[in-house]
Amino acid sequence: MTAKKIIKYLCVFVVAPLIVLCGVFFFGDRKYAFISLVLSVVACIPFFISFEKGKNDARRIVIIAVMTALSVAGRFVFAPIPFFKPVTAIVIITAIYLGSEAGFITGSFSAVVSNFYFGQGPWTPFQMLAWGLIGFLAGLLAKKLVDSKVLLIIYGALSGIVFSFI
Template sequence: MGYAISIGVFVLCLVWITFFNGDQHYLILSFICLAASMLPFYWHFETRESEAREIVFLAVLATVAALGRVAMAAVPDVKPTSFVIVMTGLTLGPEAGFIVGSTSAVVSNLFLGQGPWTPWQMFAWGAMGISAGLIRNFKIAHNRYFLAILGLVYGFLFGWIMDLWYVMVYVQPLNIKTFIAAYLASFYFDLAHGVTTAILLYLFYQSWYRIITRFKYKYGLAGVQDEINQQSF
């Protein structure tokens, strides 16, 4: 419920930026989107016991994702950001995945440059974290070969969302030919993003999953204590 509200806020911000000259207020809208991305956490904060260490752990993951992007800024789309976001969703759930995904975008752009693209990146990475969290209970979602394919797909989906913003704002005249041309122009960058995410998920999924899961159960993060209590009955 919480992240459904967040997605709604994101969509409204994206529509405003695209059609109502909202690029003049992109910074304000970016922080509105950031606040919206925190709604899932606050929603659960009110319905279950949450502690400061959970906030800190999510902040650490978002920082790792953001710094991974900043550190590799010289190499277009070869970044571990999506890997960290997907791992967060797979281990901690959709709310945590959405928070880390959207937060890492706005934090990394503090170093790389804010702009009307920031809410779109927050939405794309947030959606990536949600979708990874929603499939975490399926056995196939923890198969390295499946994750490698998923990582490749995520790279292209992220790029296509960003291309949609680009063509709606900058491509004139907008028709099927210019639309396809804009998407084809980003193929290399989307491929690099997808391949990087696929390789990282294939090589480091198991080690990251063990580490995050250990913290999850040791400190009772992401509602794990509620799961334990339910299993005990």
């Protein structure tokens, strides 16, 4: 495993959850905006590391921005319908076709950007973490999810449950 992969995995699976937990235990519900900002910066690290490989060009960045905007718009449109948010599906689609880094950044930015409308609060870092992890894991499982529609449906359903749990 290369150093870049280790840094990406540490950012997603260790640093991001630690930021959320430290925010909960040390700041309570008073510094959620600061925690969201720090988590947004950490969410960008795996994406920026992928620039080293030359994977990100303008077209890819625009597609990620559009997918993030679609998930935010979907959250606005379906706001009146309880427990139905297309963000998870869009994050999974982005991760499958653009990679785990793109899935993580789409998930975490969808939460923080849509909460400009819905209201930032102590729940924002948890939403960022949950959707980011769902996207990152979908990117890691992309080949299996594309090959098996049943597995894709199961992953989507479990993602909704995991999001609600987190």
